[in-house]
Amino acid sequence: MIEATGIKEIIKPENLVYRKTDIMTDNILSYCPGCGHGTAHRILAEIIDELGLQSETIGVSPVGCSVLLYNYLDVDIQEAAHGRAPAVATAIKRLLPDKFVFTYQGDGDLAAIGTAETIHACNRGENILIIFINNGIYGMTGGQMAPTTLEGMKSSTSPYGRDIKSMGNPLKMTDIVATLAGTYYVTRQSVHTPANVKKTKKAIRKAVQYQKLDKGTCFIEIVSNCPSGWKMTPTQSNKWMEETMFPFYPLGDLKVPEE
Amino acid sequence: MAKIRGSIVVDAERCKGCEVCMVSCPTGTIAMAKEVNGKGYYYAYPANQELCIGCANCAMVCPDGVITVYKTKI
Ligand SMILES: Cc1ncc(C[n+]2csc(CCOP(=O)(O)OP(=O)(O)O)c2C)c(N)n1
Ligand code: SF4
Numbered sequence: 299m300i301e302a303t304g305i306k307e308i309i310k311p312e313n314l315v316y317r318k319t320d321i322m323t324d325n326i327l328s329y330c331p332g333c334g335h336g337t338a339h340r341i342l343a344e345i346i347d348e349l350g351l352q353s354e355t356i357g358v359s360p361v362g363c364s365v366l367l368y369n370y371l372d373v374d375i376q377e378a379a380h381g382r383a384p385a386v387a388t389a390i391k392r393l394l395p396d397k398f399v400f401t402y403q404g405d406g407d408l409a410a411i412g413t414a415e416t417i418h419a420c421n422r423g424e425n426i427l428i429i430f431i432n433n434g435i436y437g438m439t440g441g442q443m444a445p446t447t448l449e450g451m452k453s454s455t456s457p458y459g460r461d462i463k464s465m466g467n468p469l470k471m472t473d474i475v476a477t478l479a480g481t482y483y484v485t486r487q488s489v490h491t492p493a494n495v496k497k498t499k500k501a502i503r504k505a506v507q508y509q510k511l512d513k514g515t516c517f518i519e520i521v522s523n524c525p526s527g528w529k530m531t532p533t534q535s536n537k538w539m540e541e542t543m544f545p546f547y548p549l550g551d552l553k554v555p556e557e
Numbered sequence: 558m559a560k561i562r563g564s565i566v567v568d569a570e571r572c573k574g575c576e577v578c579m580v581s582c583p584t585g586t587i588a589m590a591k592e593v594n595g596k597g598y599y600y601a602y603p604a605n606q607e608l609c610i611g612c613a614n615c616a617m618v619c620p621d622g623v624i625t626v627y628k629t630k631i
């Protein structure tokens with residue numbers, strides 16, 4: 299095997315600038331190569347580590363590719379029925395208000411079967427963080443069309459591309475929740491480049507602070523890729539995401555607190 | 558003048574060969590191996606290690622968290 303280790307003289311503990319946080323377990327992620335779920339998990343883990351929240355965090359995992367979240371994050375995780383994570387998180391936060399409570403959900407989970415739970419938790423202003431991974435498709439079950447699938451986008455159930463007249467319009471869930479009085483901070487980010495990773499980390503850090511201050515629902519959409527469902531290589535999928543997803547799902551803050 | 562030198566360690570057996578690190582590296586340090594790891598992936602490795610500046614861009618975007626980064630002034 300080719301040596302995947304660089305220069306011995308530089309590789310010393312005192313020169314360490316980056317290593318995977320221990321909040322990420324050593325389990326091999328079940329995700330396809332290049333899938334943004336892994337990066338999103340890791341930066342969430344890094345924030346939990348940096349802010350010392352390991353024993354205070356309770357996450358709620360979805361049904362979808364990230365259903366095994368509890369295998370990868372070394373914090374307490376409660377699995378919810380499909381789409382019901384915001385309802386479960388509501389109960390957890392109300393019973394244990396001192397915990398940092400988040401949900402982690404795909405677009406099929408959050409914007410299809412879980413639409414009601416999402417909207418009502420946000421409208422009630424539950425003091426939780428909702429992390430929404432939008433890859434425009436049902437990844438786990440084989441790349442079916444989701445409410446978030448773009449016009450003209452091919453999926454296994456829209457093989458000729460989504461036709462608006464017969465299949466309806468793509469849903470901008472993040473724009474909807476930003477209009478609700480209960481949400482405090484709503485933003486749309488991505489994790490496919492180093493700069494975007496930094497911005498998303500900053501957003502999660504803010505959401506943790508707002509939750510400590512009991513400000514209401516924070517909602518972070520991460521526009522992400524699904525190389526397998528989109529039938530592209532990981533790097534192609536990231537390029538396609540920039541060119542095709544971002545014009546419809548533009549990155550940036552949708553609702554920021556008045557300072 | 559002191560020069561910033563970096564170096565990475567890739568956990569090659571856990572790498573899934575996605576190439577996301579390679580395209581994020583500003584210095585062209587990373588290449589994909591011509592042989593596969595135990596899982597059958599063409600893993601990433603620091604092919605041009607003398608170019609590395611230890612910026613950690615590669616590690617920040619690696620979905621599988623398999624890159625460790627070191628940096629020093631020489
Ligand atoms: C009640 C119920 N309905 C449908 C399914 C099938 N199902 C499993 S995951 C999923 C959607 C996953 O898509 P998404 O939430 O976008 O997550 P991804 O896999 O893309 O990360 C569906 C429809 C199920 N498991 N349970
Ligand atoms: S199917 Fe898509 S979302 Fe699921 S792990 Fe693979 S690339 Fe990621």
Ligand code: SF4
Binds near residue numbers: 584585587613
């Ligand atoms: S640390 Fe920076 S320069 Fe070195 S391999 Fe990674 S991205 Fe390239």
Ligand code: SF4
Binds near residue numbers: 567575576579623624
């Ligand atoms: S980003 Fe990570 S998993 Fe992908 S090729 Fe690079 S080291 Fe391997």
